[in-house]
Amino acid sequence: MSKSGKALGLPIVNVRAAGIDIGARIQVAAVPPELSDDPVRTFGSFTADIEQMANWLTSIGITTVAMESTGVYWVPVYEILEAHGLTVVLANARDCKAVPGRKSDVNDAQWLQRLHACGLLRASFHPAPDIAALRAYTRIRERHLEYAAAHMQHMQKALTLMNLQLHHVLSDISGVTGLKIIRAIVSGERDPDVLASMRDVRCRESLQTIRAALVGNYQPEHVFALAQALALFDSYQDRIGDCDRQIENSLRALNADRPKPQTPLRAARIRTKQANAPKFDVRALLYQLTGTDLTLIHGLGPSLALSLVAECGTNLGKWPSEKHFASWLCLSPGCKISGGKVLSARTRRGSSRLTSQLRLAATNVGRTETALGAFYRRLAARVGKAKAVTATARKLAILFYRAMRFGMQYQDPGVDQYEQRYRERVVRQLERRAARFGFSLQPAAGGVS
Incomplete structure (x- = not known):
């Protein structure tokens, strides 16, 4: 308290700041009490509700809004509020932990509003819309690659169950030779000579070794599993091709x-x-x-x-x-660091x-x-x-x-130049340490340069 009896606190940096507690079903928005008779309101998660919240915030003069990065629920709220001309600050959850005490959506929204009004929240990085679209396409492509790799492992398991040691004679069964042989097996080919003849000229293993690895125990259930995994692998390869076209179009638009x-x-x-x-x-x-x-x-x-x-x-x-x-x-x-002592540098x-x-x-x-x-x-x-x-x-x-x-x-710069610079740096350090003890370094006769 000051001498005049007024409460003292942190200075207000953002006068027209709001805080929103993001949820899966409801969004709780808190604004400064002097801007509205009802400073805390609850809205639904439907698009019309978010539009209503954005209109209410802009009508009372709010210019900036802070919210936590809660799952993916913040994405539509962020985009709609930004489309209404509001400056949205997406804060990291570790930077806006509430003080100890009772926890509720209303308290969280008011705490976010208070922190943002005092300028204590840092905005997380969020790219421009065109870069965000490119990022979404690349992330989808990476996910498809992971799924395709999992189905390639399923194919390898089916081959092992049939005792087809293809992965021992080929460096990558998803290569040209491996996929050609797998497709032939799914189509009904069982002759090891015919399968081995599909060997690519770049394969290191000989034709006889590959033929010996393709003599297996073809059980119907294992062939069915191989066919299923191959179909899913091909499907994901098609989806990856679709992502490639979208990524190329995004780059050309940029x-x-x-x-x-x-x-x-x-x-x-x-x-x-x-x-x-x-x-x-x-x-x-x-x-x-x-x-x-x-x-x-x-x-x-x-x-x-x-x-x-x-x-x-x-x-x-x-x-x-x-x-x-x-x-x-x-x-x-x-x-x-605490008390001048480094506690952790991890x-x-x-x-x-x-x-x-x-x-x-x-x-x-x-x-x-x-x-x-x-x-x-x-x-x-x-x-x-x-x-x-x-x-x-x-x-x-x-x-x-x-x-x-x-x-x-x-x-x-090359390995030699790097090693030379590293050697010169070590020699300078040794010279300084020797001078500290009253010695000087002298190069040895015929020493290594």
């Missing part, structure tokens, strides 16, 4: 008002195409959209570059620095799709003869592979941020 780059696109570093890559020229469309060739960064193939653009958009200015971007991806060390856990893909790319780039590969191997030998994967994934994220934000054209 490039409609963008001029074509004056510098022609360089030849691809890797000629081989990924099995699950989109069936159109992703590199050319992304090059026109972003103005830079993201695939020059080792580890970022066309598919991963497409996922990064679909999830983050083309304007990375919403993250003030590369450190903010890495922290958003949960690839930065934690910072829990990386915060997250469920981001990009983080998982960047970690997988970091593992793959660790096997390459590049500067990033040398960095991964050096760190893995010192602190372990788990931390090396996180650190390398963070480097990939920072390189992507610099390319998108500042137009950086990445050039790999």
Whole structure:
């Protein structure tokens, strides 16, 4: 209390702010008491109810609304409120936990309104509508790929039950040779010589080995299971093709008002195409959209570059620095300090799709003869592979941020230059430590340069 008897509190930043508690059946909206005689109202979850809520908020002069990211129930509310001209802040649930005490939808809505009015809520990243559509298509495609992979495992199980050791003689049964043989088996072919003759010329195993692996115990129920899995696999492949067409159309729509780059696109570093890559020229469309060739960064193939653009958009200015971007991806060390003592530096856990893909790319780039590969191997030998994967994934994220934000054209310095720079850095550290104790380092005669 102040000397005059008035209650003191946090300063109000957003005067015309509202808070909405999102639910599956009802939405509870809370506004400042001075703007309405009924500051808390409950609305249904039907579209007409949400429209009514948006009209009520705009009629009393509300300009900004805060809500929690509750499941997927917030999506239609977010889009309808945004269409009515309101600034919507989608807050993370961990940032707006209610104070201890009784909990209800009304209390949650009022607490959100209070936090937002005082400017204590940070808006979660939400892309523009055109990028959001591209993101939805890519996520649907990724889900179809997961389902198709599950049915491929069902096919492999059916083959094993028939003692057809196809997965032992072929590196991938979903390749040209594997699918051709599986389709022939489903069609009724049982002759191992005929099945082995479908071998592709690129197969490493000999014709005799493949023939021996195709002598099996063809039981009707196992053949039926194989046919069912193959039909579902083919169905998902068709759906993936539909997603590819939608993604291509979205990229072309984004490039409609963008001029074509004056510098022609360089030849691809890797000629081989990924099995699950989109069936159109992703590199050319992304090059026109972003103005830079993201695939020059080792580890970022066309598919991963497409996922990064679909999830983050083309304007990375919403993250003030590369450190903010890495922290958003949960690839930065934690910072829990109390009393000057570091309590924990563990990386915060997250469920981001990009983080998982960047970690997988970091593992793959660790096997390459590049500067990033040398960095991964050096760190893995010192602190372990788990931390090396996180650190390398963070480097990939920072390189992507610099390319998108500042137009950086990445050039790999090479393993030798990286090792030389690392050696010079270690020598400087040793010289400083020796000088601290009153010594000086001298190069040995005939030493290793």
